[in-house]
Amino acid sequence: MKSSFSRQNIYLFTLCLFLLVFVLVFSFAVLIPEGKDYRLKRGELKKENLELKQLSDFAIEKEVILQKLQDDNSHAIKAFENEFSSDKFKKQHQGFFSALSITKKSQLGDEDGFSVYEVNTTSEISSPKSFYDFLDAVNKSNWIIAVNFPIAFKRDGEMIDSSFTMRVYNNKDSNSSK
């Protein structure tokens, strides 16, 4: 019995079979795993993007809080950065006193993470009210100052001699950088 397939058809069939096998092998061995990998990575990227967005939102939230804190309390923040200057202090507060002298003492050390130094003050006031006004003004001054004990008042004719100590608080780093 003679075969009805010609030689050309056999070549054609072989080529067709070879290409089909190649397409199938390539699809199953390379494309499908690569496609699965692509889907996985796409999911992972989506997750990472979501995490990044959450982190960015959180950072923005923190920035808003920080900005608000800085805006609302700029006076106190700047006051902690300013180094105490006797001349500037006198210039700002001499209006409350008839005479004012300040002696800067050595640094006391650290308190609650801030550097503290003490300043001795002697002054002359016409009435206790000047001292009260001074205490009000100290809270609005360019430095963080705590008026400290002992406070002494002594009558000298129509005037009152007063002496007291003040503690000036500074940021540790701002003090060391100066």
Next chain:
Amino acid sequence: MRYSYINPRKKSVFTKEIQLLFTFFSVTLFMLFSTYAFLIFKDQRFMQEMSDIKMQKEENRANIVKMNSEIATIEKQLLLSEKIFTKNSVLRDSINNLFDLVPSRITLSEAKIMENALILHGITPNKDVYNFMLQAPLRSIFHRTYSSFYPAQNGWLRFVSTNYIDNEEGLSSEE
């Protein structure tokens, strides 16, 4: 000698079947390879994006840590400044109250205010005025009050009043 009336057609390797087969497989292979190229390209993009996201996340985390530290510092500063401002205001009120405590008939010449003590020097017309009008309110504020008198030139009495507040530790140790 001719055996046919028609001319023989040219024979080619690329028969119609071969052409069809090549067209079909070319399209198929092109689609397969282009899909593969797309996947490889996307893979590269994903890696690049992942690396960018990782960097941005690190930056954000570092920023958040920095901002947290700044917020903590500011809150600490605020707490201390509030404490100091309150202390100054309390001191102001305390001195104001102290001077309000002194009746008009008694004149103070010196006052020394310490953390747990108050020393007053002054002049009083007599002991009773001092005892009723100054010592009594002082006694209600301080735990221990000592007074000494000596005569002044105009017949009035000079006094020194020393007043102490015993702190809790002192009291408990005494007990």
